[in-house]
Amino acid sequence: MNKTDHCPDEFWTQAVAFDRAHLWHPYASMTNPQPPWPVASAAGVRLTLGDGRKLIDGMSSWWAAIHGYNHPALTQAAQDQLQRMAHVMFGGLTHEPAVELGRRLVALTPARLEKIFLSDSGSVAVEVAIKMAIQYWQAQGQPDKRRLLALRGSYHGDTLAAASVCDPVTGMHRLFPGVMPEQVFAPRPRCRFGSSWDPADIAAFENLIAAHKNELAAVILEPIAQGAGGMWFYHPDYLRAVRSLCDAHDVLLIADEIATGFGRTGRFFACEHADVVPDILCLGKALTGGYMTLAATMTTTEIAETISSGEAGCFMHGPTFMANPLACAVAVASIDQLVSGDWEARIQGIEDQLRTGLAPCRDFTAVRDVRVLGAIGVVEMQAPIDLPALTRQFVEAGVWLRPFGRLVYLMPPYVINSEDLSVLTSAIGKVLSTL
Numbered sequence: 001m002n003k004t005d006h007c008p009d010e011f012w013t014q015a016v017a018f019d020r021a022h023l024w025h026p027y028a029s030m031t032n033p034q035p036p037w038p039v040a041s042a043a044g045v046r047l048t049l050g051d052g053r054k055l056i057d058g059m060s061s062w063w064a065a066i067h068g069y070n071h072p073a074l075t076q077a078a079q080d081q082l083q084r085m086a087h088v089m090f091g092g093l094t095h096e097p098a099v100e101l102g103r104r105l106v107a108l109t110p111a112r113l114e115k116i117f118l119s120d121s122g123s124v125a126v127e128v129a130i131k132m133a134i135q136y137w138q139a140q141g142q143p144d145k146r147r148l149l150a151l152r153g154s155y156h157g158d159t160l161a162a163a164s165v166c167d168p169v170t171g172m173h174r175l176f177p178g179v180m181p182e183q184v185f186a187p188r189p190r191c192r193f194g195s196s197w198d199p200a201d202i203a204a205f206e207n208l209i210a211a212h213k214n215e216l217a218a219v220i221l222e223p224i225a226q227g228a229g230g231m232w233f234y235h236p237d238y239l240r241a242v243r244s245l246c247d248a249h250d251v252l253l254i255a256d257e258i259a260t261g262f263g264r265t266g267r268f269f270a271c272e273h274a275d276v277v278p279d280i281l282c283l284g285k286a287l288t289g290g291y292m293t294l295a296a297t298m299t300t301t302e303i304a305e306t307i308s309s310g311e312a313g314c315f316m317h318g319p320t321f322m323a324n325p326l327a328c329a330v331a332v333a334s335i336d337q338l339v340s341g342d343w344e345a346r347i348q349g350i351e352d353q354l355r356t357g358l359a360p361c362r363d364f365t366a367v368r369d370v371r372v373l374g375a376i377g378v379v380e381m382q383a384p385i386d387l388p389a390l391t392r393q394f395v396e397a398g399v400w401l402r403p404f405g406r407l408v409y410l411m412p413p414y415v416i417n418s419e420d421l422s423v424l425t426s427a428i429g430k431v432l433s434t435l
């Protein structure tokens with residue numbers, strides 16, 4: 001038992017007061033901060049709050065905790081590695097956890113993707129991908145090819161270059177003129193996943209890539225499922241068309257699978273829905289099963305060798321905590337746990353249950369759309385939701401959900417059973433029916 005499980009209310013009252021006065025939360029105000037819910041511990045699909053209440057987790061801590069919390073195999077891997085070394089520099093040294101993780105990533109991804117850069121977070125993995133694309137063209141004597149073509153409604157991270165390829169409106173690019181690079185944006189794909197394909201959907205993208213090809217280093221997108229930029233699932237033919245247009249116009253394709261990787265959409269990688277292989281692939285989030293921050297950027301031998309033949313003679317990046325052994329060891333355990341289990345059947349089961357469980361929401365007047373792909377369920381409302389009020393109602397119903405904008409969504413840990421998943425979908429139905 002964690003000692004904070006039994007702390008008096010006074011402990012948490014003071015902890016929350018300090019938090020509100022001093023600790024910044026994601027996309028939060030410091031003058032009007034929402035009081036956070038204290039969480040004392042977590043196991044399986046349950047979070048234990050400071051007052052002892054247990055909540056069923058519908059978020060996987062933002063796509064990451066696919067095996068649930070405090071998983072015995074992952075915790076053991078962390079403990080074993082901790083006895084050997086928590087960290088060692090990757091400059092001039094290597095270690096077993098990095099090599100073992102590398103072996104698994106090479107085996108699981110398409111054959112072309114053989115070179116791996118391990119970094120600290122998803123945003124950094126995207127920075128690395130962008131720098132790889134720019135250095136690639138630079139090394140070929142095409143220094144003008146340094147812009148990116150991205151999709152509206154996308155999300156690729158919060159550092160400046162990663163943020164520059166996020167949706168320019170919701171990402172508020174106008175706040176950062178002159179510091180955030182200006183990129184080229186195509187409209188959000190219209191054809192939905194599972195509907196019929198209309199070739200007109202790719203027309204705007206096709207015009208943009210043709211018009212800008214001499215200044216474009218790469219296209220960057222979230223394959224099939226756009227995440228934090230709008231939770232939108234689009235047609236695989238769109239992705240196939242992007243791949244062939246990139247080839248036709250000499251532009252690299254970066255697939256950001258930081259949210260979609262490791263099974264979330266029903267395929268191991270979302271690119272598989274379209275049988276597309278990117279030139280550069282970004283992974284993160286579920287890579288360590290939600291234990292620690294770690295990300296990977298993978299590319300082809302041809303791109304890696306071209307970069308290495310350029311003016312710098314190397315790839316210009318090298319974080320202090322690159323390939324952190326503790327994170328790599330947990331990533332190895334997480335991947336082994338995933339591939340040794342029946343993840344495809346599990347996700348299919350979650351998908352089927354999300355479809356039936358969320359279907360009643362379609363009839364609510366406040367609801368605009370309900371969509372499901374793999375282990376992702378989305379209820380899009382007509383109007384932006386009242387986050388603090390809705391969160392309180394969900395907590396009272398015994399579930400943890402974190403809606404944003406007009407979107408109430410769930411992406412539970414893959415290990416969730418059907419009773420717990422029913423509690424999640426019923427809570428959404430019950431709370432949204434009152435709006």
Ligand SMILES: *Cc1c(COP(=O)(O)O)cnc(C)c1O
Nearest residue numbers: 121122123155156157227258259
């Ligand atoms: C979360 C996310 C990122 C950024 O990852 P961080 O670890 O938060 O920096 C990038 N791309 C996608 C698609 C994401 O979902």
